[in-house]
Amino acid sequence: MLLTRLENDKISTLKLNDLQIKMKDQITNKVSDGTYTFEEVSCPVCGGSTKEVIGKKDRYGLYFETNLCSDCGLIYTSPRMDQTSYNEFYNAEYRKLYDANNTATETFFLDQQKRGESLYNYLDEHQLIQKKNMFVVEVGCGAGGILKVFKEKGHTIKGIDLGEDYINWGKKNYDLDLEMGTINDFSFEDQKPDLVIYSHVMEHILDLDKELELLKERLHKDSLVYIEVPGVKEVHRNYKSDFLLYLQNAHTIHFTLETLKNLFTKNGFKMICGNQFVRSVFKIGNSDTTIVNDYNSVKKYLLKIERIHKFYPFTTTAWINTLKIFYRKLKSFQ
Numbered sequence: 339m340l341l342t343r344l345e346n347d348k349i350s351t352l353k354l355n356d357l358q359i360k361m362k363d364q365i366t367n368k369v370s371d372g373t374y375t376f377e378e379v380s381c382p383v384c385g386g387s388t389k390e391v392i393g394k395k396d397r398y399g400l401y402f403e404t405n406l407c408s409d410c411g412l413i414y415t416s417p418r419m420d421q422t423s424y425n426e427f428y429n430a431e432y433r434k435l436y437d438a439n440n441t442a443t444e445t446f447f448l449d450q451q452k453r454g455e456s457l458y459n460y461l462d463e464h465q466l467i468q469k470k471n472m473f474v475v476e477v478g479c480g481a482g483g484i485l486k487v488f489k490e491k492g493h494t495i496k497g498i499d500l501g502e503d504y505i506n507w508g509k510k511n512y513d514l515d516l517e518m519g520t521i522n523d524f525s526f527e528d529q530k531p532d533l534v535i536y537s538h539v540m541e542h543i544l545d546l547d548k549e550l551e552l553l554k555e556r557l558h559k560d561s562l563v564y565i566e567v568p569g570v571k572e573v574h575r576n577y578k579s580d581f582l583l584y585l586q587n588a589h590t591i592h593f594t595l596e597t598l599k600n601l602f603t604k605n606g607f608k609m610i611c612g613n614q615f616v617r618s619v620f621k622i623g624n625s626d627t628t629i630v631n632d633y634n635s636v637k638k639y640l641l642k643i644e645r646i647h648k649f650y651p652f653t654t655t656a657w658i659n660t661l662k663i664f665y666r667k668l669k670s671f672q
């Protein structure tokens with residue numbers, strides 16, 4: 339095992355509240371009694387089966403086997419829960435475990451809106467806001483906070499998501515055009531989207547090739563696809579250099595910009611721009627479909643942050659973060 343600290347000892351690295359502990363126990367029981375079943379999969383990007391085990395638990399202390407593909411450098415979960423099990427998990431436990439909450443709130447919405455603003459700015463900086471009235475579709479829109487930003491700037495929006503409560507919240511409070519479903523439920527024959535957004539969604543999808551095939555059928559030749567995922571190579575910035583803190587059982591794939599690009603080029607897309615955050619934009623195009631192997635770079639990065647993690651409280655980043663928290667507290671008193 340690459341990171342021996344990540345053995346399956348069931349210990350959570352996060353402080354869980356009562357609701358989260360209840361959910362964790364519920365999931366563990368469903369795994370033990372066979373309600374949740376697992377499937378062994380080969381690498382979802384290159385199809386390879388040579389892999390190195392990185393760890394065997396996630397940040398909640400749930401059984402979660404993470405592997406590094408030797409052929410392309412993708413980090414993926416296998417064995418993983420199958421689609422039926424994940425469907426029940428999203429219905430019964432996901433939000434309560436992840437957000438420690440079960441319904442959309444104003445705070446959740448404002449956070450989505452903030453992410454929408456920075457997403458919009460990213461596109462604007464790269465001259466990718468193609469026209470004044472784009473048709474913008476978001477897959478996995480939650481309560482629609484990201485789309486509200488586009489609507490306010492004069493674009494036509496449509497959000498789709500499987501979470502009924504979140505959709506109803508966004509419709510009721512902000513009159514947004516949101517509907518239940520997945521990309522499979524909408525053909526967009528009358529009007530094809532100019533921009534499709536997947537923000538923190540791709541890492542939850544089990545059959546990515548199928549998703550991209552369906553997506554392609556719904557695009558016109560100039561449509562842009564914006565993909566945002568939590569980047570593996572930003573763990574030092576966003577997760578206190580703790581790879582374990584980054585792992586949650588709802589994410590079965592963990593991308594770097596390179597491995598995300600591999601997935602899209604394999605499926606007939608070309609990358610317009612991207613960074614390790616990961617923020618990226620793709621469009622349909624016959625680009626080179628060669629898989630670039632990111633294995634050495636990913637492994638080196640994981641081992642490096644693991645060393646930093648041991649001494650994290652003494653690092654400059656830790657001190658900067660402490661100062662930031664102190665500054666925020668100070669500001670809230672004023």
Ligand SMILES: [Zn+2]
Binds near residue numbers: 386407408
């Ligand atoms: Zn692979």
